[in-house]
Amino acid sequence: MKRIILKSVITIATAFLLFNCGDATNSSDPNYVVTSQSYLYEGNDADYIIDQATGIVTNAETGEVVGTADFATGRIIATDNITVLEEGIVFAELDQLTPPVISSDAWVLAADETYIIYPGTYQVTDANGTPIGTFVFDLDDAGNPIVNPELGFPTTGTIVDGEGETIVKEVDLSTLKVFSATINNVPNPDPNGGETPNPGIESSESTNPGIESSESLNPLSSSDGTILSSDSNQPTSSVANTHSSSSTAKSSSSAKSSSSVASSSSQQQATPNFKIKNGGRSGQGWGSRYWDCCKPHCAWSDKGGSIARTCNAQQQELPKGDDMVKSICDGGPAGLCNNQAPFVINDELAYAFAAGPGNEYAGSCGSCFLLTFDGNSRHTTDARTAALKGKKLVIMISNIGYDVENGQFDMMIPGGGVGIFNGCSAMWGISNLGSSHGGFLKDCGGDQKLTDAKVATVQKCLEDKCNSVFANIPEAKAGCLFHAQWLAAANNPSFKYEELEECPQELKSKF
Numbered sequence: 001m002k003r004i005i006l007k008s009v010i011t012i013a014t015a016f017l018l019f020n021c022g023d024a025t026n027s028s029d030p031n032y033v034v035t036s037q038s039y040l041y042e043g044n045d046a047d048y049i050i051d052q053a054t055g056i057v058t059n060a061e062t063g064e065v066v067g068t069a070d071f072a073t074g075r076i077i078a079t080d081n082i083t084v085l086e087e088g089i090v091f092a093e094l095d096q097l098t099p100p101v102i103s104s105d106a107w108v109l110a111a112d113e114t115y116i117i118y119p120g121t122y123q124v125t126d127a128n129g130t131p132i133g134t135f136v137f138d139l140d141d142a143g144n145p146i147v148n149p150e151l152g153f154p155t156t157g158t159i160v161d162g163e164g165e166t167i168v169k170e171v172d173l174s175t176l177k178v179f180s181a182t183i184n185n186v187p188n189p190d191p192n193g194g195e196t197p198n199p200g201i202e203s204s205e206s207t208n209p210g211i212e213s214s215e216s217l218n219p220l221s222s223s224d225g226t227i228l229s230s231d232s233n234q235p236t237s238s239v240a241n242t243h244s245s246s247s248t249a250k251s252s253s254s255a256k257s258s259s260s261v262a263s264s265s266s267q268q269q270a271t272p273n274f275k276i277k278n279g280g281r282s283g284q285g286w287g288s289r290y291w292d293c294c295k296p297h298c299a300w301s302d303k304g305g306s307i308a309r310t311c312n313a314q315q316q317e318l319p320k321g322d323d324m325v326k327s328i329c330d331g332g333p334a335g336l337c338n339n340q341a342p343f344v345i346n347d348e349l350a351y352a353f354a355a356g357p358g359n360e361y362a363g364s365c366g367s368c369f370l371l372t373f374d375g376n377s378r379h380t381t382d383a384r385t386a387a388l389k390g391k392k393l394v395i396m397i398s399n400i401g402y403d404v405e406n407g408q409f410d411m412m413i414p415g416g417g418v419g420i421f422n423g424c425s426a427m428w429g430i431s432n433l434g435s436s437h438g439g440f441l442k443d444c445g446g447d448q449k450l451t452d453a454k455v456a457t458v459q460k461c462l463e464d465k466c467n468s469v470f471a472n473i474p475e476a477k478a479g480c481l482f483h484a485q486w487l488a489a490a491n492n493p494s495f496k497y498e499e500l501e502e503c504p505q506e507l508k509s510k511f
Contacts, residue, residue, distance in 0.1 A: 031114060032049060033108055034098075034099055037052045037096065037098060037099065038052055039097070040060070040096070040097050043086045044086065046060065046061060050069045055070075055071065056068060057076050064431055065425055066079065066085065067083075067085055073087075075087040100116060100128075101128055103129065105179065106119065107173055109159075115132075115159060117135045117171075133159050134160055136157050136158055137157040138154070145157075158171065178421075269345050271392070272504070277501045278501075281369075281497075282496070282497060282498045283496075284496060285409060285496075286377070286407065286409075287371070287393075287410070287494075288411065290355070290412065290419055290439075291414045291415065291417070291424070292422060292423055293335040293418070293422070294327045294329035294336070295328065296336065296398045301322075304363030304365055305365030308511055309510075309511065310334040312335070329421040337510070338475035340412060341413070341414050341480075341482070342412070342482040342487075343479070347486075349394070350392075351507050352411050352413070352482075353397075353398045353511075354395040354410055354411045355409070355412070356397045356408075356410075357406050358400040358402035364397050366398075367396070368394055368395065368503035369395050369397075370498045370500055371409070371495040372391075372496045373388035373393070374494055378492040380448060380449040380450075380491045384446075384488045384489055384491070385491075387490075393487075393495075394500070395411065396507040413482065414470065414480045415433065415439050415462075415465065415466060430469060440480070445458055446459075446489055463481060463484040
């Protein structure tokens with residue numbers, strides 16, 4: 001038996017850390033995993049990962065983006081562009097970190113060495129892409145995979161070699177980060193020559209296989225064996241999860257922030273008459289939420305429908321459909337534009353962007369749907385969702401997720417949860433973005449069914465977080481307050497959805 005110690009997995013630019021406990025050999029040296037060629041610098045107070053292409057510097061222990069490297073002068077400059085964190089560095093003499101070989105989106109486990117676990121086939125390779133074994137789920141006494149009680153599907157198991165001998169045990173997929181195929185494209189690792197399924201959620205695109213993203217992914221749920229797709233062959237961003245971070249509904253006594261997003265009656269627009277598309281998609285559905293700042297599915301040129309715009313960290317619009325521009329979640333500059341946050345038209349109508357189910361909406365970029373809330377919730381019907389009854393939200397598809405259910409729309413709401421790929425720390429320079437799967441609402445306790453007396457407290461907590469964290473990002477703040485106020489802090493509200501003949505101009509101008 002081998003014993004696993006805690007190790008760090010770093011994604012440069014997105015600055016993520018993953019830890020896993022289990023069985024593997026002890027090692028005193030940290031095994032850092034990066035997404036682009038990097039330097040490792042042992043500083044006076046911390047170890048730093050330095051992206052050789054972008055110069056972005058990440059704290060190796062915490063995963064926080066702390067500054068940039070000035071290669072010419074041998075210094076590390078803090079994010080305030082003034083403070084010198086380290087100097088006298090000879091970068092050419094530093095240890096180099098090379099990204100692992102990954103042929104399609106996969107979970108990465110950093111233990112005594114790096115293990116790549118491919119959803120669907122559950123083939124396991126080492127960092128060089130060499131097949132070394134298989135991930136097998138833990139079984140109960142009846143021989144069935146043991147279901148994670150919090151998530152509702154199996155996540156734990158063991159990596160075994162070709163003869164069934166244990167390599168690493170006590171592996172929990174829900175704690176691992178999904179890395180994109182764009183880290184290092186190589187021939188398929190399947191020794192039998194089969195095509196390794198893309199871990200499936202190509203929302204913005206790659207995402208987490210199983211924690212409560214805007215919801216959790218079920219490794220066994222997909223009929224074609226895929227999990228989490230992030231548009232595997234493109235630099236991807238994360239899209240949401242099937243489970244939303246539960247939101248709360250607003251009671252009649254809920255508190256209103258002084259920075260409310262609702263317009264005054266004199267500023268509100270009239271509700272237009274929307275034309276429902278003849279033969280278009282319709283049905284009963286529900287909404288989850290996310291905002292990961294990653295380049296969305298519809299920003300790539302070959303996804304079908306209209307091409308979505310992207311912005312860099314300075315909120316400068318980038319050329320549309322340029323597939324050479326990587327997502328900010330993969331170390332590139334392209335991410336969501338802040339003005340794609342939800343916005344209110346009047347007390348009964350608002351507009352937003354969203355991710356739709358990948359198995360139904362691939363090729364539907366730029367399609368719009370009218371959502372009419374029915375006062376209920378997929379998970380937590382209470383006074384908050386009741387307050388939404390009759391309100392209408394028009395959403396425009398800019399992303400897809402193969403873990404998103406039919407009828408589900410994953411609404412893009414700042415503070416709604418970044419999921420497994422956090423591009424927002426790099427985009428905004430903010431680390432306090434709430435629970436990765438659930439966002440600010442979960443931090444406020446709003447992911448549970450609330451009593452009427454508790455609703456106002458949770459809503460006020462959410463408003464305070466929006467006002468504090470996004471104090472200097474007006475559009476993100478307004479989008480966050482939209483959730484707290486117009487959307488009544490509701491968690492996974494349900495609705496009737498109908499496809500529209502044409503999208504509102506207000507959405508098309510921001511797409």
